[in-house]
Amino acid sequence: MELARRATLAILAGLPFADPVLAMAAATEHGGAAPRWLGCRTEPVSGDQAAALGNGGTSPFALHLPARGHSFAVHPTRELAVVFARRPGVFAVAFHSRTGERLAAFEAEANRHFAGHGTFDPSGRLLITAENKFDTGDGTLGVYAVDEGFRKLAELPGHGIGPHDVAVLPDGKTLAVAVGGILTHPQSKRLKLNLDTMAPSLVLMDLGSGRLVERFPLEGQLHQLSLRHLSLSPTGEIACACQFQGDADAAVPLVAILDRQGFRLVDELRGRAAGLRQYTGSITYDTSGAWLAVSCPKAHRILVLDRDGAIHHEVALEDGCGVAAAGTPGRFVASGGTGRLVEINAASGETEELAQAALAWDNHLVPLHLRG
Structure with missing residues (x-):
């Protein structure tokens, strides 16, 4: 284990600030397009990367990673972001979110691994x-x-x-945590070690002290419904994307919502669970909070829901997992494992093709503080 950790550090220490060829090509071809989203991807030659996306599907920069990344934390005021290793990896890389310049590399301390997600505090x-x-x-x-x-x-x-996923609520004092309930260990790679005793929950905790404020557990027949990813609406509702680890034919909800009505499961998805392979990937509100997009990569679908959880549209996207709010209300950007990027109109379900490249986009797209 220690040798593996040292190997990771050695790779990180040798990372360039950014891929100069890719960065130069992007700047030349796209006129230095401003980054709008971040996503991890894998290219046939360059390997694993953290990359920026601009309007129209441009790629202003790509930063090499030692292995697959998962998601990002975006600084609230600076042009700074951190990409995390895919669970159960141990590396993280901080970089300039406009230029791709690598600023720092660090790892989880001994006897710890990252879960792929993080967030900055409001300060x-x-x-x-x-x-x-x-x-x-x-x-x-x-x-x-x-x-x-x-x-x-x-x-x-x-x-x-x-x-797994973490997010600071609008009050700036409360942290939401998607406790997935799944035990893994780097020596066992991604093997799930505790399926019989899983205890997932959505947790609200005090950011300063770590004190538990409230817990919303999934129990009984739903104790294997792992809460994975979170999205906050502009007014503080929390949407949770889930992945079921039990019977492949079970009718289980795959989305949960915490709002003024309380914590509730989206029952409309129960009848769709088997067809969606009981798996959701990313989840996100649009910038207005009126629409919710949920990716179902194993079923090659992006679902568009309203804020109550009713399904309005399905968009076909092969291995589509990354989904993020676009700058315009009622719009989403989605990425697929075949290199396809699309923009989705939530009201109509229509898509606009942004790009198609010989690469594989990974799990998440993360906005860089989009405005209007």
């Missing part, structure tokens, strides 16, 4: 990461000092096994 001074402990299997949240080279300052409780 931007702290980075909060979802992690898991090797020895006990407990989830934990790492707290890192941004201006000290991402030195780890402390840990907060993860309130369960397998915290």
Whole structure:
């Protein structure tokens, strides 16, 4: 295990600030198009990358990674972002979100691995990461000092096994955590080690102290419905994307919503669960909060829902998993594992082709503080 960690550090230490050929080509071809979204991808020659997307599907820069990345934390005020290793990896890379310049590389401390997600606190001074402990299997949240080279300052409780996605609520004081309930270990790669005892939940906790504020557990027949990814609406509703680890024919909801009505499961998806392979990937509200997009990559579909969870449209996208709000209300951008990028009109379900490239987009697209 230690040799693997040293190998990761060695690779990270040798990373260029950005791929100069790709960056130069993008700047020449697209006139230095401004980045609007971030996504991980794999190219046949260049391998694993963290890449930017601009309007129209342009790619202003791509940053080499030592292995597959998963998602990003975007700084609230600076042109700074951090990409995290895909679970259960241990590396993270901080970079300039406009130029792709690599600024820092760090890893989870000994006996920890990242879960692929993180977020900055409202001040931007702290980075909060979802992690898991090797020895006990407990989830934990790492707290890192941004201006000290991402030195780890402390840990907060993860309130369960397998915290995955994290998001700060609009009050700036409460952290939402999708506790997936799935135990993994780097030595076992992505093998799920505790399917019989899973205990997923949506957790609300105090960002400063780690104190549990409220827990919304999935129990009984739904104890294998892993909460994976989160999206916050502009007014603070929380949408959760789920992946079921039980009977392949079970009629289970795949989306949960926490709003003023409380925590509820989207029953309309129960009848669709088997056809969707009981798996959702990314989830996101549009910039107005009126629409919700959910990717179902195993079924090659993007679902467009209203804020109550009613399905309005299905968009075909082969291996489509990344989905993010576009700058215009009622619009989404989605990416697929075949290199296709599309923009989706939520009201009509119509799509606009943005790009098709010989590469594979990975799990998530993350907006860079889109405005209008």
